[in-house]
Amino acid sequence: MFAIVGLGNPGTRYEETRHNAGFWVVDFLARQYGQDGWKEKNNCLFQKVSIAKEQGLLIKPQKYMNLSGECCLPLLNFFKISIEKVTVVYDELDLKVGVVRVKSGGGSGGHNGVEDMIRHLGGKEFSRIRLGIGRPGDGASQEEGESNSVREQNISDWVLSKPRPKDQELLNIAVENAADAAKVLITQGLLPAQNSFNRS
Numbered sequence: 001m002f003a004i005v006g007l008g009n010p011g012t013r014y015e016e017t018r019h020n021a022g023f024w025v026v027d028f029l030a031r032q033y034g035q036d037g038w039k040e041k042n043n044c045l046f047q048k049v050s051i052a053k054e055q056g057l058l059i060k061p062q063k064y065m066n067l068s069g070e071c072c073l074p075l076l077n078f079f080k081i082s083i084e085k086v087t088v089v090y091d092e093l094d095l096k097v098g099v100v101r102v103k104s105g106g107g108s109g110g111h112n113g114v115e116d117m118i119r120h121l122g123g124k125e126f127s128r129i130r131l132g133i134g135r136p137g138d139g140a141s142q143e144e145g146e147s148n149s150v151r152e153q154n155i156s157d158w159v160l161s162k163p164r165p166k167d168q169e170l171l172n173i174a175v176e177n178a179a180d181a182a183k184v185l186i187t188q189g190l191l192p193a194q195n196s197f198n199r200s
Helices: 018-033 065-078 112-121 155-159 165-187 190-197
Strands: 002-006 039-041 044-051 054-061 086-092 100-104 127-132
Touching (some): 002 018, 002 065, 018 086, 018 127, 018 155, 018 165, 044 065, 044 165, 127 165
Parallel strands (some): 002 054, 002 086, 086 127
Antiparallel strands (some): 100 127
């Protein structure tokens, strides 16, 4: 049994913000493959899914980002899902807006949700699907005529704000690509997913 964990912050205040990109992907997968709607357990929303006959869970932690692992661990233990069967989906500042990348292992890259997953799962050996949100003033994120103050915007304010319309268009495509990457990862494995989605 596999688990796909989307990282985000609970509540309507955050649902359209960049930091909730992981939730967006899991919601998209739920619409495609969900079986019986969202249920709540151990401070997580979860839904059973079947992807190409592979059975698994979609999970959305319902505490704030830096407590993601604390929320997920009891649920993963209850369903006896090992760390190698876990895929975490999240926003990535160091990728351009709309870029999707697949990897396994490695550090947190400063992402508080990933850091808490590593801490509570007791290792780094889970797969990751990262959605680029860019940094303030990067490429597509810089609107014509914006001042340099945008480039100096606090990172916390950046990730907890709504994307601009141009960025949102790219992110909508990225959500679909990330969902496709999750399907390939589950059904074919890491290398095929990387070969398909880690292209420049």
